[in-house]
Amino acid sequence: MLQGGVLAITDNVVLSLNEVLNVVRVVKNEAVEEINPMIVTQASSLSSLPVDSLSIDLVTLISKSSDFSGDKLFEEFSRVLKPGGEIFIYQTSDVAKETVKSSLERKLLVTGFSDIQVVQKAEIQSFGIKGKKPAWKIGSSFSLKKPVKSLPKVQIADDMDLIDEDSLLSEEDLKKPQLPPVGDCEVGSTRKACKNCTCGRAEEEEKVQKLGVTMDLENPKSACGNCGLGDAFRCGTCPYKGLPPFKLGQKVTLSNNFLAADI
Structure with a gap:
């Protein structure tokens, strides 16, 4: 009723x-x-x-x-x-x-x-x-029960064949990479040859010294034509490597700090 x-x-x-x-x-x-x-x-x-x-x-x-x-x-x-x-x-x-x-x-x-x-x-x-009218009041709250999802269980049998991960590596993969020596000229911060130089820069510096480089370099000549443009355009064996850009046939003047030895 x-x-x-x-x-x-x-x-x-x-x-x-x-x-x-x-x-x-x-x-x-x-x-x-x-x-x-x-x-x-x-x-x-x-x-x-x-x-x-x-x-x-x-x-x-x-x-x-x-x-x-x-x-x-x-x-x-x-x-x-x-x-x-x-x-x-x-x-x-x-x-x-x-x-x-x-x-x-x-x-x-x-x-x-x-x-x-x-x-x-x-x-x-x-x-x-x-x-x-809904049975709940405006402003009422209630908790929602979320279903708990369990992770699937993985059963590994004792007689299952497992692969050794090390067997997948070849001899080349096990070799350590060879790093360049710390004293090499290619990784040095200076442009001059380092001690125990193996890249050929020491020999090129000796050639420059044999030319009798002084405060004045008279009538420089170039076989490729790029020596006067600067180190960015010079060959790896250029005798003028390290010198400032100059015009061929003109006198090249070196500053005093250029001839000073690096410490």
Whole structure:
């Protein structure tokens, strides 16, 4: 049997108790003779309901006009209903247009009602739309239980043949790379030959010294024509390597710090 309060709202001037009980009987499909509903008439101008929040189990809206009850009044329906409470809109107009049904369904959805369905029975002349307020309250929280996924177990048999990783390496892979000696001219920071020079730079420096390089280098000559352009263009065995750029046939002057020995 229906427990709790029932609120009946209408835009009519008068609404009989029997009419309200008939509508409630259609919604609940049970005996409702002992129900004492609260009836609010001429409610088309209301913006709020004189009812406490979360105190009503069922709200019935009985209306002839298709545009009765605005969005604000629908919010009031949700406010006064208990969690899990129901609402039933009974449209008594002669023409039950599909646009009216869609409009009422949309208002219920926007307000937050669920389980919305159209009710058409012989007991009611036109049609009705039923909805339900969710059982949870706004702002309530609950934890979600996530399924625990266990990793697949890998079983290795004792008699399984395993490959030795070292056997996949060849003799070339096991050889250590040969690094150039630290004192080599190619890795040194200076341009002059280092001790124990093996790249040939020491021999080239000796050739330059044999030319009698002094503060003045008279009439330099080049076999390739690039000696005067600088070290970037000179050959690896160029006797002028290390000297500043010069023009062939002209006198080359060396600065004092160029002839100073590196420490």
